[in-house]
Amino acid sequence: MNIAPLNDLATWSIAALSVLGLLVRPWRIPEALWVVLGATALALFSLIPRSAVLAAILKGTDVYLFLTGMMLLAELAREEGLFDWLAAYATRKAKGSAQRLFMLVYGVGILVTVFLSNDATAVVLTPAVYAAARQARAHPLPYLFVCAFIANAASFVLPISNPANLVVYGAHMPPLLNWLRQFGIASAFSIVATFLLLRFTQRGALAGTIERHVQLPRLGLGGGLAAAGIVMTAVVLLIASSLDRQLGLPTLLCGAGTAVAIIVWRRSAPWPILKGISWSVLPLVAGLFVLVQAVENTGVLRLLIQEVASSAHSSPERTALAAGGIAAFLCNAVNNLPLGLMAGAVANGAHLVPRVTGALLIGVDLGPNLSVTGSLATILWLLALRREGQDVSAWKFLLVGSIVMPPALLAALASFVWLALR
Numbered sequence: 001m002n003i004a005p006l007n008d009l010a011t012w013s014i015a016a017l018s019v020l021g022l023l024v025r026p027w028r029i030p031e032a033l034w035v036v037l038g039a040t041a042l043a044l045f046s047l048i049p050r051s052a053v054l055a056a057i058l059k060g061t062d063v064y065l066f067l068t069g070m071m072l073l074a075e076l077a078r079e080e081g082l083f084d085w086l087a088a089y090a091t092r093k094a095k096g097s098a099q100r101l102f103m104l105v106y107g108v109g110i111l112v113t114v115f116l117s118n119d120a121t122a123v124v125l126t127p128a129v130y131a132a133a134r135q136a137r138a139h140p141l142p143y144l145f146v147c148a149f150i151a152n153a154a155s156f157v158l159p160i161s162n163p164a165n166l167v168v169y170g171a172h173m174p175p176l177l178n179w180l181r182q183f184g185i186a187s188a189f190s191i192v193a194t195f196l197l198l199r200f201t202q203r204g205a206l207a208g209t210i211e212r213h214v215q216l217p218r219l220g221l222g223g224g225l226a227a228a229g230i231v232m233t234a235v236v237l238l239i240a241s242s243l244d245r246q247l248g249l250p251t252l253l254c255g256a257g258t259a260v261a262i263i264v265w266r267r268s269a270p271w272p273i274l275k276g277i278s279w280s281v282l283p284l285v286a287g288l289f290v291l292v293q294a295v296e297n298t299g300v301l302r303l304l305i306q307e308v309a310s311s312a313h314s315s316p317e318r319t320a321l322a323a324g325g326i327a328a329f330l331c332n333a334v335n336n337l338p339l340g341l342m343a344g345a346v347a348n349g350a351h352l353v354p355r356v357t358g359a360l361l362i363g364v365d366l367g368p369n370l371s372v373t374g375s376l377a378t379i380l381w382l383l384a385l386r387r388e389g390q391d392v393s394a395w396k397f398l399l400v401g402s403i404v405m406p407p408a409l410l411a412a413l414a415s416f417v418w419l420a421l422r
Helices: 004-024 031-044 050-059 061-079 082-094 098-116 118-135 141-153 163-172 176-201 221-242 248-266 271-275 281-314 316-334 336-350 354-370 376-387 394-421
Strands: none
Touching: 004 031, 004 281, 004 316, 031 050, 031 281, 031 376, 050 281, 061 082, 061 118, 061 163, 061 221, 061 248, 061 271, 061 281, 061 376, 082 098, 082 118, 082 221, 098 118, 098 141, 098 176, 098 221, 118 141, 118 376, 141 176, 141 354, 141 376, 141 394, 163 336, 163 354, 176 354, 176 394, 221 248, 281 316, 281 336, 281 376, 316 336, 316 354, 316 394, 336 354, 354 394
């Protein structure tokens, strides 16, 4: 009896249940535990070789280093009052207008995403935005939604704007100027469309006024060092990207260097800072890599390569639109980082033309704006919210995402394919 189909079915079932647990979070069990339990079950039932489990976990090494560095910078900024200072400053600049504060947060979100990555927007910007909403005595949800949606909408402006970009292209990353020529217009459509649609969904909450007179707190040397560390990280990431280097270790070194400077200045122990980091993110990411590797082992990737290669040869434009759309919706089933690995393997295996690979990347980057499981950045955003005592249900996010994501995706993909034809 051939048990391979049964094993494949079991693999898909365990992976689906793990993602469902991540999405629904029944009994308030943490997201990471569902994913780790699924990965463990796959290994225990021999649905994935133990060697493949280790290899899948090691694939994420650069991502773990990157996230650790970013979370360290975020915790330092929180501890040193940088977020409170930025919140008060943004609230004063809004001059009592909820809509102006919304635009300010969106603009800052673009800058953070472009130059520090979408994960940084989720980890670093979200607490600052929540503090700003609290200072302004405004309903926080519209501004918090900005952090989640712009983190994905602006994540293909530069190669460093999303770790998934590096995963999709791997060693075949286009030079920076070529990247800007390919994705510049599509990024602009993505950012503008997302702003207009998100603004439309939040129009009711943004109709009133907010606190105008907010005292600007004093920013000490520790806060200045934290801000300098964040700016230094952005510069280092741009340099590393231009040299085609991985971003994880430079980010960790910048975060660690900033932490050492602040700890030495304060003459304090590092434990409070380390305790404040959401370490559960790392096993969650590792578990996602294992789940996707197990699904890949069922042969689905080989079938995808064959199908996409055949379609791309006969109709590259239609294939680009279809591939981008399919990738966008698949992100919400398996998360965009592991899907980026699959997309990169498909692109390399099928020797896809640039317009199809680029459309895949747009789908991988922008598609996660549909649901909370779509990207690692959105999951990090959820964790940041819960730390502040806030929560957004999967259903509430889906209601907004179903309005915002599809038109923005269509605009970005259509402009990208149109530009490729010129």
